Amino acid sequence: MGGVQASYSFSASWVTAAPLDEVAATVVDLEHYPDWWPQVQAVAKLGPDTARVLCRSALPYTLDLVLDAVRREPPVLEVAVSGDLDGWVRWTLSPVDGGTRTDFAQEVSVDGALAAASLIARPLLRWNHHRMMAGCESGLRARLEGNP
Incomplete structure (x- = not known):
């Protein structure tokens, strides 16, 4: 495709008070994401x-994505992303005192209207993604740590 294209790199890290195998099982179970990930x-x-x-997330725009599993065995879980975004998402899980450290990384590119919007709204789009990942972290913790 021609035209405007934009690339994004995102990362986040947190510790969940749950064993690595439980975190991994939750992360690879895409069908149940809506149960714990509000966005x-x-x-x-x-x-x-x-x-x-x-x-x-917070902005009035719904991303339509197709995720294809690349790796499903801990410590690295990865999917290829296509649709409104193209790239990959990787979760790297590590056992630590008190639970499991989750390192989330995402590399994606966009084109079309979303890429054009990013020319002026990149900080807003990054903020929107940060809100989405905050929902992921709190939802994952609530699901695995038994907190409402």
């Missing part, structure tokens, strides 16, 4: 290693 609106399984995921 994941819907997931449809398309095949054994593929799912369609609709995400919406």
Whole structure:
């Protein structure tokens, strides 16, 4: 595709008071993301290693993504991302005192209207992603640590 294109790199890290195998099982279970990750609106399984995921954070825009499993065995869990974004998402899990350290990394590119918007709204789009990841962290902790 021609036209405007924009790339983004995101990362986040946190510790969840749960064993690595429980964190890994929750992260690879895409179909249940809407149960604990508020910004994941819907997931449809398309095949054994593929799912369609609709995400919406604070901004009034829903991302329509297809995730294809690349690695499902801890300590590294990874999916290829296509649809409104193209790239990958990787979760690296490490046992630490008190639970599991989660290192989240994402490298994606966009084109079309979202890329054009990023020319002026990049800080707002980064803030929106930060809100999404805050929802992920708090939702994952609540699910695995038993906090409402």
